[in-house]
Amino acid sequence: MTSPTLQHSISTITDNIAKQGYAVIEQFLNPQEIACLATHAKFLQNAGEMHKATTGITKVENPTLRGDFIHWIDASDASEAEIDYLNLMSELQQAINQAFFLGLFEFESHFAIYPPGAGYQKHLDQFIGKSERKISSILYLNDDWKAEDGGQLRMYLDENDTTRFIDITPQAGKMVVFLSSDFLHEVLPANRERMSITGWFRARSLNS
Ligand SMILES: O=C(O)CCC(=O)C(=O)O
Numbered sequence: 731m732t733s734p735t736l737q738h739s740i741s742t743i744t745d746n747i748a749k750q751g752y753a754v755i756e757q758f759l760n761p762q763e764i765a766c767l768a769t770h771a772k773f774l775q776n777a778g779e780m781h782k783a784t785t786g787i788t789k790v791e792n793p794t795l796r797g798d799f800i801h802w803i804d805a806s807d808a809s810e811a812e813i814d815y816l817n818l819m820s821e822l823q824q825a826i827n828q829a830f831f832l833g834l835f836e837f838e839s840h841f842a843i844y845p846p847g848a849g850y851q852k853h854l855d856q857f858i859g860k861s862e863r864k865i866s867s868i869l870y871l872n873d874d875w876k877a878e879d880g881g882q883l884r885m886y887l888d889e890n891d892t893t894r895f896i897d898i899t900p901q902a903g904k905m906v907v908f909l910s911s912d913f914l915h916e917v918l919p920a921n922r923e924r925m926s927i928t929g930w931f932r933a934r935s936l937n938s
């Protein structure tokens with residue numbers, strides 16, 4: 731059963747995507763749920779389960795492009811906190827499908843930890859020539875994040891004008907959702923560790 735708060739967040743997301751292609755929700759999950767996910771991210775890190783992220787279809791490590799460590803969430807082997815997250819994202823998926831008729835969705839997601847100083851240079855979330863990733867989502871897990879900690883997600887609002895962007899602080903509980911094909915974005919380096927879960931809703935490709 732969906733809570734009224736979640737229902738409200740979900741309709742804010744679909745309304746804002748329809749209006750401007752992206753949505754920022756300040757408190758998508760409550761502090762307790764975020765704390766469980768953050769604890770799980772630290773557990774994965776301590777267990778050596780976070781791996782250097784790669785970029786592109788060829789999966790090359792490119793620390794100058796991105797410096798984060800990731801762990802893909804596997805529904806068949808998920809912790810309680812991960813299952814709660816996946817259930818919420820499944821509700822969001824249904825709402826997005828109903829609003830935009832995008833259809834045939836799958837969801838893939840990973841934890842990401844950026845050590846201090848690491849970022850992710852300007853990119854699009856679709857691999858060149860591939861467009862299965864339709865919607866990107868990022869949920870932040872960082873308690874008490876201040877603007878001076880850095881680590882903002884910089885979203886470019888016009889691909890032809892790099893002076894038009896918004897900076898989003900990765901504060902715990904905040905969720906950003908956007909059309910994967912439409913927004914160049916980057917992660918600015920932070921001066922403290924930065925944790926998140928990134929997810930993509932995909933349309934099935936014709937050959938999969
Ligand atoms: O963590 C963020 O704010 C963005 C991450 C990102 O762009 C990605 O993983 O593709």
Ligand SMILES: [Fe+2]
Pocket residue numbers: 853854855915
């Ligand atoms: Fe991205």
